[in-house]
Amino acid sequence: MHYLTIQNNQSVPVSEIPEISYNAFLVLNTGMMVENSGRHCANYFGYPEAGAIKLICCIADDEDHLIHLSSCVADTNMELASFTAKLPCFEKFEREIHENFGIHYTDHPWLKPVRFAYNRADSDKGIADYPFYSIDSEELHEVGVGPIHAGVIEPGHFRFICNGEQILHLEIQLGYQHRGIEKLFLEKDQLNQLSTLAENIAGDTTAGHTTAFVHAWESLCGFKTTRDIDFVRTLALELERIAVHTGDLSAVCTDIAYQLGSSVFGRLRTPIVNFMQEWCGNRLSKGLIRPGQNKFPFTQALANRLSEVLDIFETDFIEMNKELFDLPSALSRFERTGVVSTLDATSIGVVGMAARTCGMPRDIRMSHPHSLYPELNHEPVVKHHGDVYSRVQIRKHEVQQSILHIRNLISNLPDVHERVEMGKPRAGLFAISLVEGWRGEICHCAVTGQQGELIHYKIKDPSFHNWLALALAVRNNEISDFPVCNKSFNLSYCGHDL
């Protein structure tokens, strides 16, 4: 066996992950995925070890709920054949390895910088020097948008090549939000600093990223969570999903100039985030989730209050959705706009909600369930057209599904357990944690050294996979449809840039 098979939230000694030659590593990992479309790359990264770079690849199998790990040691001056030439879904992982360590790939089709990390291998070039693809043509023109956009949103640069109003090509350049988070995880030594870092990776996915971090940490410490701790995380993840999906429906309505939908969905987000604040003191659940403890036990009084909030919310939510989905002027903007084909989605390795709108049942809540998801028997909502319409529709369905899950959860409140001492991370371990945030699959990997200190921390937001899907979706669309396409994905800049 050239690989090691583990489950979500399991840790294993790094030394047990088979270390094989680069060629065997390439054949193994690409081969595993070619054989089986139910597998995808959950994470692939490198870190410096004894003057060389240790590469670890994690292939998740959605059908048998397992994760296959393999590793390899590469020199920074080596020239390697790329995984990407065989499977495009590795393109960004390899670009990241190239950018961080200078490893050169001989046959990578698009070996460009990912985020201009401050600790990149080639610091001669800055973010202003990004090598955009361009076409020398008198008929075509380029449109540059950003990094600062028209709305109150995060920065990123979009470069379009257009034929009149029609988009032929879009290249998305990110990195403006780079805060050096992965390095900060190694520099900070107190646990409360690490938790705070995790909840500031992407503020709209506070519950998602913090849950991924605490799972990885608890796994390193060998800590077994109690039901009340798992309950809080599951509930927070589902509330976050409802809040953001509702906000996204509002934003999509804004982009098609549908004022009523924009206002009503916009205001419907408020009772959900306000409930979050009533429960834990912060509208975005910052401060709620911490390793090994249940800081804000969920009481019967809170359950009654939440049930009341959801009853009122659901009535208004259904009424507004009925109106939106009956409105020809809205539907004509959604249908067949920004299509991602199932073939493209599979080949570039799209995850989460974006994958589920292309007919792929990819959902960590079902494939690698954590917290209380095993008992919720979650079945993903799947749509098939891959257009804006599917991405709007899935939000409506997922919100309703989350309401059901929450009603299930709060009908059986867990007893609050005494806090148990968690201990420290054990030495020489590798831990992986997969969480289904509202956007999709979040993956955190941690590696500890001789003293149990973190020697590498790798964060992967679903946006890391999905930005490319947006670039493909807008091809051959009118440039005026770009905002609604973009919002229908609502990808994270800070989660990508780290």
Place this chain on the structure above:
Amino acid sequence: MYNNLKILYHQGKQFIPDVTTALLPGIFRGRPIISKAIVNENDLLQTCPVNAISINPVTIDLGKCTFCGECAMRFPEKIEFTTDYKLSTNVRESLVIKEGEDKPVIINSAVVRSEIHSLFGRSLKLRQVSAGGDNSCEWELNAANNVQFDMGRFGIEFVASPRHADGIVITGPITENMAEPLQICYDAVPHPKIIILVGTDAISGGIFAGSKALNRSFLDKYSVDLFIPGNPAHPLTIINGLLGLTRKLK
């Protein structure tokens, strides 16, 4: 048409009538009060992930605080977070809450530039720049504009072009990669102009302070007109701060 009217009727009036006196339900971590109780000060210092707490006397710097509430949970006899969301100020030192004091954080109108009241008192257009923000303060700035908080009723709006703006609102710890775009944007705003920092990350760098990926030199060059703390700042903190800066409240 009939359905639209029905929805409007069902939604009713959503706006908060008075954003200066609205109360927050449940728990909220707003302005802390620090008692004179004696606690183990080393432990107290250790609980804070961002070094917002100092000792002799015990203080909490709201410009650094991430409002995680860990200190109040460990030392309930020493620190208590109230639901007072009026945390904005134009004087950086006012964000430092001292032990034994229970005073509101205020905007000192004596040091507000005179043109701010006269020019921006009835209409303020702002250009927001996210410079490494984690999308939480951006989210709350958008919420301040929704139909409930309805900041637009005071003539305060976000605009797309810096040319149309009276100032910039910065969120995030200011990354190296955003330093130049931020400067370009600021330069494009016509005079007189103001600078507002929203969120702990913008005010002090927050948990990111000291990261080599940041470049906060922009803040060394200009004076800041308003600090709006929070992680993220609550919409009511944002609105009350902007109102306090631009108009003389009775």
